[in-house]
Amino acid sequence: MSTPYAKLPGWVEYGLVPLINLAVAFVVAGLVVLLVGENPFEAAYHLINGAFGRGEYIGFTLYYATTFIFTGLAVAVAFHCGLFNIGGEGQAYVGGIGVALACLWLDQTMPWYVVFPLAIIGSAFFGALWAFLPGWLQAKRGSHIVITTIMFNFIASSLMVYLLTRVLKPLGSMAPQTRTFAEGGQLPKLDWLLSIFGLNIGTAPFNISFLLALAAAFAVWVLIWRTKLGYEMRTMGHSPSAARYAGIRESRITVIAMMISGGLAGMMALNPIMGEQFRMQLDFVQGAGFVGIAVALMGRSHPGGIIPAAILFGVLYQGGAEIAFEMPSISRDMIVIIQGLVILFAGALENMFRPAITRAFAMQGRRAAAVAQTKGA
Numbered sequence: 247m248s249t250p251y252a253k254l255p256g257w258v259e260y261g262l263v264p265l266i267n268l269a270v271a272f273v274v275a276g277l278v279v280l281l282v283g284e285n286p287f288e289a290a291y292h293l294i295n296g297a298f299g300r301g302e303y304i305g306f307t308l309y310y311a312t313t314f315i316f317t318g319l320a321v322a323v324a325f326h327c328g329l330f331n332i333g334g335e336g337q338a339y340v341g342g343i344g345v346a347l348a349c350l351w352l353d354q355t356m357p358w359y360v361v362f363p364l365a366i367i368g369s370a371f372f373g374a375l376w377a378f379l380p381g382w383l384q385a386k387r388g389s390h391i392v393i394t395t396i397m398f399n400f401i402a403s404s405l406m407v408y409l410l411t412r413v414l415k416p417l418g419s420m421a422p423q424t425r426t427f428a429e430g431g432q433l434p435k436l437d438w439l440l441s442i443f444g445l446n447i448g449t450a451p452f453n454i455s456f457l458l459a460l461a462a463a464f465a466v467w468v469l470i471w472r473t474k475l476g477y478e479m480r481t482m483g484h485s486p487s488a489a490r491y492a493g494i495r496e497s498r499i500t501v502i503a504m505m506i507s508g509g510l511a512g513m514m515a516l517n518p519i520m521g522e523q524f525r526m527q528l529d530f531v532q533g534a535g536f537v538g539i540a541v542a543l544m545g546r547s548h549p550g551g552i553i554p555a556a557i558l559f560g561v562l563y564q565g566g567a568e569i570a571f572e573m574p575s576i577s578r579d580m581i582v583i584i585q586g587l588v589i590l591f592a593g594a595l596e597n598m599f600r601p602a603i604t605r606a607f608a609m610q611g612r613r614a615a616a617v618a619q620t621k622g623a
Contacts, residue, residue, distance in 0.1 A: 317538025366458070
C-alpha cells in the first residue's frame with residue numbers, strides 16, 4: 247500500500263533506503279558464496295558480465311525485466327489500495343488465454359500490428375476477469391484477498407492444463423501447447439534499439455512489449471498520482487475508515503483496483519507468448535507473478551522504482567545463469583538463495599535501517615536549523 251512515512255525526502259525514500267537494503271543483501275549473499283568455498287568477487291563479476299557483458303546478454307536481461315515490470319505494477323496498484331494481490335501468477339496465466347485466442351484467430355490473415363492491440367485487450371480483459379471475483383469476495387463477503395488470490399492461482403493452473411490438453415492443443419500433437427503462431431502472432435524484436443549503441447542482441451527475445459511495459463508504468467503513475475480514482479485508492483490504502491468518512495465506496499474501489507491489478511498481470515503474457523515462444527504452453531509464467539511482489543516492494547510501489555527493480559531481477563535471472571555455468575559449485579539453488587536474500591531485505595526487512603536513517607536526517611535538520619538561527623542572530 248502507499249507508504250505512510252513522510253519524514254524522509256523522496257530521493258531517500260525511493261533511492262537510498264532500497265540501495266542500502268540491496269547492498270546488505272549482496273553482502274550477505276557474498277558470505278553465503280564464501281561459505282561454499284567460492285570467491286564472492288568472482289561470482290559478482292560473472293553476475294554482472296552475464297547480464298551486461300554482451301548485447302545478447304543485455305537483451306535477455308531486458309526481456310526478463312519486461313515481464314517483471316508488468317507483474318510489479320500489478321502488485322503495486324493493489325498495494326496502494328491496501329490490498330495484497332498474490333494472484334499475479336494465476337492472472338498472468340489466464341491473461342495468456344486472451345493473447346492465444348487473438349493470435350490463433352488472426353495470425354495467418356493479419357499483420358502483427360493488428361493482432362498486437364487485440365492481444366493487449368484480450369490479455370488485460372482475461373487478467374482483470376480473473377481478479378474480479380477475489381476483489382468482489384473481499385468487497386462484498388469479507389473474504390481475505392490473500393487467501394482467495396492464492397487459491398485462484400491453483401485454479402488457473404488447473405484450467406490451463408485442461409485448455410492445453412483438451413481444447414487448444416492441435417490434433418495429432420502430444421505436447422500440451424497451442425500450435426506455433428504464424429508471423430502475424432510474433433512480435434518484432436527491439437534489435438534496432440540496442441543497435442543504436444552498437445549492440446547486437448543475437449537470439450535474445452527482447453521485443454516491443456518492453457515499450458508497452460514502459461507505457462504501462464507511465465499510465466500507472468498518472469492513475470495513482472494524477473486522477474481522482476488514484477486518490478481514492480491511496481486514501482483507501484492509508485485509512486479505510488477515513489475513506490468511508492469521505493464518502494468513498496469501499497467495495498467499488500476494491501473491485502476496480504483488483505481488476506486493474508489483474509489486467510496488468512495479464513498483460514505480462516504478451517512478452518513470453520508473442521515475444522519468445524510464439525505459442526502458449528504450460529508454465530509460461532515461470533514464477534513471475536511472485537517475483538512481481540518483490541519488485542513492487544523494492545520499488546516502493548512507485549513506477550519509477552519498479553522499473554530499475556525489475557531490471558535488477560532481470561540481472562539476477564540472466565547473470566545467475568552465467569554464474570551457474572562458470573562456477574559449477576554454485577548451483578541454480580544457490581542463485582535462488584541470492585534472489586531470496588534480495589527479497590528478504592527489500593521486503594520483509596525493508597524497515598530495518600529506516601529508523602537510523604530517519605534519526606540521521608532529523609539530526610541533520612536540527613543542526614541546519616541551529617546554524618541558520620545562529621547566523622540570523
